[in-house]
Amino acid sequence: MHDSFVHKGKRKILVDYLRNKIGISDENVLSAMNIVPRHLFIESIFEDYAYEDRAFPILAHQTISHPSTVAEQSELLMVQPGDKILEIGTGCGYQTAVLIALKGLVYTVERQKDLFDYSKNKLRELNMYPKFQSFGDGFAGLPTFAPFDKVIVTCGASVLPVELLKQLKVGGIMVIPLGPTDEQVLYRFTKISPTEIEKEEFGAYKFVPMLGSTNQ
DSSP, rough: OOOOHHHHHHHHHHHIIIIIIIIOOOOOHHHHHHHOOOGSSSSSGGGGGSSSSSEOOOGGOEEEEOOOHHHHHHHTOOOOOOEEEEEEEEEEEHHHHHHHHTTOOOEEEEEEHHHHHHHHHHHHHHOOOEEEEEEGGGGGGGGOOOOOOEEEEEBBSSSSOOOHHTTTEEEEEEEESSSSSTTTEEEEEEEEEEEEEEEEEEEEEEEOOOOTTTOO
């Protein structure tokens, strides 16, 4: 796996941009973004642009999110070392790697078989291991491993997946984009009690849509 001084230099410039222009202030998130080699998660034809704040196409007609989006979702999640995190939408594995770099215990679900296989191999090559990696329906979460300290959804859902909220422990946080296909709003839900949820809103984004059953 090739991670040169040039790549590392570009990553440092990206981290400076995230800090100074995007306003990411969590130094642990910035450090994780500096550690994870984003260029290794995308096709080599895009490698020169890997550390620009751009999304790129990946397998199964999906995209790797903008670095700023990954950083913002990670910061909103307020990850503490050892947090048990449910990630919905492994994708190419880049966000997963950032969560692992933040010392989270990551349980991740991907419904596209091509991406499930790709991310599993890529994370293994980088010696970054989720606690559990699943090919399945993100709407169902992973009830066997619940409850989770944190839940992060990396695709846009038209409605709030209630099953995922059920799998969040009291005091836990879920970060999710909600809304129609063309534009979602990024929300943070904090589970105050078994029946009470605090909702915060963090602006408009465009995510790939969250899909259901793998039988489609």
